[in-house]
Amino acid sequence: MARFAVGDRVRVHKQFPPTPPSHIRTPYYVRGHAGVVERICGAFRNPEELAFGRDGAPEIPLYRVRFRQKDLWSDYEGHEDDKIDIEIFEFWLDQAEGSEGETA
Amino acid sequence: MSTGHDDQGHDHGHHHHHDHDHDHLHPYDPEHHHPHRADQDDSMTYYRLMEEAVRELMIDKGLVTADDIRAEIEAMDARSPANGALVVARAWTDPEFKKRLIASPKEAIAEVGHDIGPMKLIVLENTPEVHNVVVCTLCSCYPRWILGIPPDWYKSRSYRSRVVREPRAVLREFGTEIADNREVRVHDSTADMRYFVLPMRPAGTDGMSEEALAALVHRDSMIGVTEVTV
Amino acid sequence: MERDFTARGHHDMGGLPAGEINRDEHDYALWEKRVDALMMICTNRLKLMTVDQLRKGIEALPPSAYDDMTYYERWISSVTNTLLERGVFTADELGAKMEEVRARYPDGVMPEGSAGGGC
Numbered sequence: 001m002a003r004f005a006v007g008d009r010v011r012v013h014k015q016f017p018p019t020p021p022s023h024i025r026t027p028y029y030v031r032g033h034a035g036v037v038e039r040i041c042g043a044f045r046n047p048e049e050l051a052f053g054r055d056g057a058p059e060i061p062l063y064r065v066r067f068r069q070k071d072l073w074s075d076y077e078g079h080e081d082d083k084i085d086i087e088i089f090e091f092w093l094d095q096a097e098g099s100e101g102e103t104a
Numbered sequence: 105m106s107t108g109h110d111d112q113g114h115d116h117g118h119h120h121h122h123d124h125d126h127d128h129l130h131p132y133d134p135e136h137h138h139p140h141r142a143d144q145d146d147s148m149t150y151y152r153l154m155e156e157a158v159r160e161l162m163i164d165k166g167l168v169t170a171d172d173i174r175a176e177i178e179a180m181d182a183r184s185p186a187n188g189a190l191v192v193a194r195a196w197t198d199p200e201f202k203k204r205l206i207a208s209p210k211e212a213i214a215e216v217g218h219d220i221g222p223m224k225l226i227v228l229e230n231t232p233e234v235h236n237v238v239v240c241t242l243c244s245c246y247p248r249w250i251l252g253i254p255p256d257w258y259k260s261r262s263y264r265s266r267v268v269r270e271p272r273a274v275l276r277e278f279g280t281e282i283a284d285n286r287e288v289r290v291h292d293s294t295a296d297m298r299y300f301v302l303p304m305r306p307a308g309t310d311g312m313s314e315e316a317l318a319a320l321v322h323r324d325s326m327i328g329v330t331e332v333t334v
Numbered sequence: 335m336e337r338d339f340t341a342r343g344h345h346d347m348g349g350l351p352a353g354e355i356n357r358d359e360h361d362y363a364l365w366e367k368r369v370d371a372l373m374m375i376c377t378n379r380l381k382l383m384t385v386d387q388l389r390k391g392i393e394a395l396p397p398s399a400y401d402d403m404t405y406y407e408r409w410i411s412s413v414t415n416t417l418l419e420r421g422v423f424t425a426d427e428l429g430a431k432m433e434e435v436r437a438r439y440p441d442g443v444m445p446e447g448s449a450g451g452g453c
Contacts, residue, residue, distance in 0.1 A: 021394060028343075029269075051386040053419070062295055064226075078271070079284065079287055082288045082290075083287065131411075151410050151411060155365050155406075156444075158410065161422075162423075165422070173368055176374055180367065255357075264347050265347040277354060278357075292348065
């Protein structure tokens, strides 16, 4: 069962394993930032396990999280509402407090 | 980076190397590297030897046949932006199809005659309020089951690095100017989903046939770096 | 305990400064298509590896190799590593086969892999 619902505010973990040799699908540029769950994509095998030839079970909920560009880059030049949508696995996310627009 | 696709490095084009200085017959070596060597090149290289050797070992062991490889290449060659263009044209002319396309892409695309295989697709509709653009910052994820293999620039360091941080500047390099009051939404394909942009139908195309409309739709507009124009 | 690995993977480049986008494109050579086809067969049909294993192998390349090798050179390097790890063939078998292949092209040109074309 998915821990978060569409519209929930979530924050990406800041700590991460050394890459390489780890294989992770959460880009550096969103770590530590807060966004909003845009949709739940379903559940998928864990790429961080699959990368090492293991079965990646059990399947893990995958979300699309929407970030405001201005939250990710302090010097962002563009529309106030410009966004980035990224797929992030559940174990990378925590519930976030605060209002939209507040990060780190 | 400068990918320098016309940079052949050494003169190994069609000249035969009778001196047998097997320049490229080594794994990657930083002391003797070819900076950004072109992908297209018929000289013997370590990795091309490796490809032929691995393929033959797989065939020798009965895991694949030469026909399997050929069939896979033919299937990939058959996937092309023209397939996507037909989907776009249908969505422009049939509002019910568009709804189905956004709700269940695989089934809707099958109606147009294409099987997107195991690909989990999300269709991103451009509107007067939002312009969508797709990238894979971590590698080269691309909706290949509908559009085929991605273009070189999609896999380049410049595109992958910049489009998430300065999308409007990147779009401008592709000749696409997005109005200041229109949201730009970047989609980073990081995991199991793939993305397909449904561009806006250009003005002045009323009454055009589906085929004529499809001819207007080019690959880059379905990645989201351009818009469709007449 | 707070861990703080501040380094990012070399492949994890989103947001870094970079130059103008080179929009030149090349037609994929036959050998490149063959690498692509082999990878698809190994993952989708034979289940010998996953796309994450392919990626992991590419991400483990030293940064200079990641930048200098061509796209499908990175792929065949990673596919071959994975198949070796999996025991599909041995390093000795690979070495012998590469010698055999090299002997086929005494003038150092592999013309059947040149650009474009079908199969």
